[in-house]
Amino acid sequence: MSRRLRTLEDLGGLRGKRILVRCDFNVPLEDGQITDDFRITASLPTIRELLDAGASLVLCSHLGRPKGQVRERERLAPVSSRLSELLGTEVRQLGPAASEETRAAVGALGQGQAALLENLRFDPGEESNDPVFADALAALGQLYVDDAFGAAHRAHASVVGVAERLPSASGRLMQREVEVLSRLLEGADRPYVAILGGAKVSDKLATVNALIDRVDALLIGGAMAFTFLAANGAQIGTSLMEPARFDDVRAAMASADSKGVLIQLPDDVVVAPEPTLDAPRHTVPATEIPNGEMGLDIGPRAVEEFARSVADAKTILWNGPMGMFELEPFSAGTRGVATAVASAPGFSVVGGGDSLAALRKFGLTERIDHLSTGGGASLEFLEGRELPGVAVLMTKD
Ligand code: 3PG
């Protein structure tokens, strides 16, 4: 038998069971308000299924990076309120996992009831996978379900420690993420086209190299494109670039070349002296950016070419914006690519917080086949690395 991810079916009867459910509720907050609840809504199918099966749920998550300290602005109260609204039933906000009060409150949960533990990262034991903290967490449930794909690349107590202590399985979101992203690693329908953007090539170099082994074409936009262009001798003005990565990107381009993989860089770019709303902007060839100007978006010809590749693809992966789309004057490239991906008949997968934010801004989320809740986790998965939070949920043989 080949190893596979354990799913809810592997847990047996759920009625009357108390289940510790790890979610990734690491949502953006502004002045205590959730500005994007996608990670919460994405967790609802698992939560509803478990509640309907008659389990009681101890939900848990991290939020931000409080580094073992209690930080008021990273409390999970806004999440428990939002969950209560979405589920139409109260999700009580509990205190820290390792406390007598929490143990008592959890013991009093009835069938079909859910409560949320306070931010796991307020305790230093979470990130260090401290056995005492993992024991305390595991004591709160009889079973463990991990639906936090976004945190699966972290070997933390709530991800790995508890899975080693309790009968455990993936939730529906985790299951779907692993299923879809595995398909992008092996067995994707061809042509397979990946579009990468974002600011820094250094963050995505491993992904670039892994994709070169798998895709037919790799389209590169965003500021990371300037490191590729500059490494090829282009004049890029004051655009962002990472000269320390020139050798790496040259090696990537050579490897793509030898494998017959097309690396497509933007033909033209929108430039301005500075990234502001009223800066005078114009479009120039990507290899001839004037001195004192910086590339802030891909140009219309680049959008057209990228869109053509995407339209013909059977599988499309997009991660990272094409420019500074938060500023309207530099949003056309990201909008164009987002529209092309949404309109393409091929199977589309989009990951990364910025790309999802762009899709939402342009009203296109419904037209994507799979929106990944993982940022770092999806990139590491696509590098072909084994994620600790996934490995611990696999069957033994
Ligand atoms: C994310 O936002 O990518 C996940 O929630 C993981 O957060 P982290 O990078 O702080 O571990």
Ligand code: MG
């Ligand atoms: Mg499609």
